[in-house]
Amino acid sequence: MTMLLINGAFQIKGTQPDGDTVRFTPTDPQDWDLVNSRGRAVKHDALGRAALRLDAIDAPETHYGPHRVHQPLQFAHAARDELLGWLGFTDVQQGPDETVTAAVPDTVPGYVLTSGADIHGRCIALAGRGASVGASGVDVDVDVAMLQQTANHHLVTTGLVYPTFYRSLFPSLRTELTTAARQAQTAGLGLWPSDTTTSGAKVTGLSSITDDVVLLPKLFRRLVDYLQLENPSVACFPAYLAGIQDRFTILSTGKRCVGLHNVIEVSNGQTVRMTEPPENLVFDEG
Structure with missing residues (x-):
């Protein structure tokens, strides 16, 4: 499956991340234009920071809708904390409204693999940490091995998120995530026993x-x-x-x-x- 690779960094201070949403800033903010040319535009601030919606997974809600209702927070917070820790953040401090007030370090390097944005202007992506798999702004063939290096796959293996598939995801990647989810369920990991x-x-x-x-x-x-x-x-x-x-x-x-x-x-x-x-x-x- 071909997806656009964008290198950059994750930054969470002043934001409200959850188990499948986090902020990302490309090294070159103009890379968002490459996503926009594929359909919907990615909404971002003046520095290029935009919200990612992690593809193929759905994490328990920490604050949904105008009334900010949540699912059982034991699981919603576990998914969020696992994502942030996997990306490389430690000592994350949050206020009562879920806003991050401090984290170490301020940013962590990473990359995204994307095919476009959703109706809310969030970039739908597979998210990787550290050094990327190639040059930013180019299309790469995403196979199962590459999927296994992403936060999306990791969260499924922990049993902290649900697999939730959309048509744009290639069948081989969907099959791998299904296998990982069923293994986590069989092993009684994360939210599955509940x-x-x-x-x-x-x-x-x-x-x-x-x-x-x-x-x-x-x-x-x-x-x-x-x-x-x-x-x-x-x-x-x-x-x-x-x-x-x-x-x-x-x-x-x-x-x-x-x-x-x-x-x-x-x-x-x-x-x-x-x-x-x-x-x-x-x-x-x-």
């Missing part, structure tokens, strides 16, 4: 998903948006999902679906479960 995505999460209110149950962040975000409409029960959640119209493919069958209601069951008016594991779904880019 995961209720396919077994069923009892949802009696917003606190159920912020404090108690652990489930796929994409499903969590949909539930938050639904519950904040002051819906007293999740019985009508599938109808809500039909209106959102997430588009995806079920890999095992090849079935194309519009709406997560195709893979969601609600029982007893309060238990929500996905009928397919996250790694069996490939979403269309939004």
Whole structure:
């Protein structure tokens, strides 16, 4: 799979990183123009610093939406801390709003491999640390060995994030991440022993998903948006999902679906479960 390589550095002070989002500044900020030419533009500040959204993974939320709701913080913070530590940051200090107030060192060198930006202007990327695999601003063929050197792969192997695939990711890389995720799940690593995505999460209110149950962040975000409409029960959640119209493919069958209601069951008016594991779904880019 061919992706654009950009060399630079990670910097987290004054930002609110989580397990799949971190700030990156290219050595040459004009390299963002090479990403922009592929479609959506990467939003960045005057110094070139931009938000990365790590490709193919979804970490438990530390602060989602205008009301800044979170998933169980034991797991949300574990994923964030693992990412920052893997990149090379130590002594990270954060305020009550999750903003980093200090870290050692101020920046760490690294690189990204990207195919474009998302609808929010974040660069969708595989993130590597230290010396890069080549010259910045050129396309490189990303194989499994190169994927295994990224934060994305590392976080999957620790069991601290969910695999969440989009169509732009090459099948061989998706297969490797699926294998790594299933190995972590079998080994009982990270969040997997607590995961209720396919077994069923009892949802009696917003606190159920912020404090108690652990489930796929994409499903969590949909539930938050639904519950904040002051819906007293999740019985009508599938109808809500039909209106959102997430588009995806079920890999095992090849079935194309519009709406997560195709893979969601609600029982007893309060238990929500996905009928397919996250790694069996490939979403269309939004």
